[in-house]
Amino acid sequence: KNQxxxxxxxxxxxxxxxxxxxxxxxVSPFSNLRWYKQDTGRGPVSLTIMTFSxxxxxxxxxxxxxxxxxxxxxxxxxxxxxxxxxxxxCVVSLTGGGxxxxxxxxxxxxxxx
Amino acid sequence: xxxxxxxxxxxxxxxxxxxxxxxxxxDFQATTxxxxxxxxxxxxxxxxxxxxxxxxxxxxxxEKDKFLINHASLTLSTLTVTSAHPEDSSFYICSAQTQxxxxxxxxxxxxxxxxxx
Numbered sequence: 210k211n212q213x214x215x216x217x218x219x220x221x222x223x224x225x226x227x228x229x230x231x232x233x234x235x236v237s238p239f240s241n242l243r244w245y246k247q248d249t250g251r252g253p254v255s256l257t258i259m260t261f262s263x264x265x266x267x268x269x270x271x272x273x274x275x276x277x278x279x280x281x282x283x284x285x286x287x288x289x290x291x292x293x294x295x296x297x298x299c300v301v302s303l304t305g306g307g308x309x310x311x312x313x314x315x316x317x318x319x320x321x322x
Numbered sequence: 323x324x325x326x327x328x329x330x331x332x333x334x335x336x337x338x339x340x341x342x343x344x345x346x347x348x349d350f351q352a353t354t355x356x357x358x359x360x361x362x363x364x365x366x367x368x369x370x371x372x373x374x375x376x377x378x379x380x381x382x383x384x385e386k387d388k389f390l391i392n393h394a395s396l397t398l399s400t401l402t403v404t405s406a407h408p409e410d411s412s413f414y415i416c417s418a419q420t421q422x423x424x425x426x427x428x429x430x431x432x433x434x435x436x437x438x439x
Contacts, residue, residue, distance in 0.1 A: 252430035
């Protein structure tokens with residue numbers, strides 16, 4: 210069964226600190242992996258997308274890594290800001306296009322003063 | 323970049339009435355759109371795939387007569403929750419599929435909070 214598991218489930222950090230969110234998947238055949246940020250009561254917004262051959266992708270203070278051999282990805286947030294408080298969702302896509310997306314349950318991040 | 327507009331953002335309706343949610347691709351044509359439902363602290367659950375000019379494809383367990391989907395143009399898909407009940411209260415999100423150099427992208431709308439009273 211195709212699954213995407215994220216950890217931790219929730220996380221609280223102080224403003225300015227760094228953090229790393231984890232994503233393990235069993236989706237096969239793998240096409241690409243995306244990280245989304247979802248603010249409360251809003252739709253997900255894309256942060257990064259990586260294909261099988263990529264192992265890192267940055268978007269400002271967000272850096273995603275991918276190890277396709279171990280089927281693991283991480284999202285690193287540097288110098289966190291209060292506005293980073295949100296749910297971060299890992300989404301893995303099957304090959305073949307269409308909406309063959311498998312969503313992780315997300316990590317709820319809270320950045321505090 | 324691709325923008326998807328979803329309207330309304332919030333709606334409260336009485337039990338037994340119908341509610342229509344619109345999803346528009348603003349600066350691109352979307353032949354395929356998707357409708358999701360999300361419960362608190364849970365992941366998005368795909369309800370149906372909407373293809374322009376053809377019938378929607380519903381996921382197992384989703385009542386097609388209750389959740390009517392229409393994709394009459396390349397920029398608009400609508401989800402109508404018919405005879406709404408309190409258990410239909412949820413967060414509904416649409417997304418549109420884009421394609422760039424052979425890879426698919428998915429742009430999400432901002433969601434609709436439906437409350438049935």
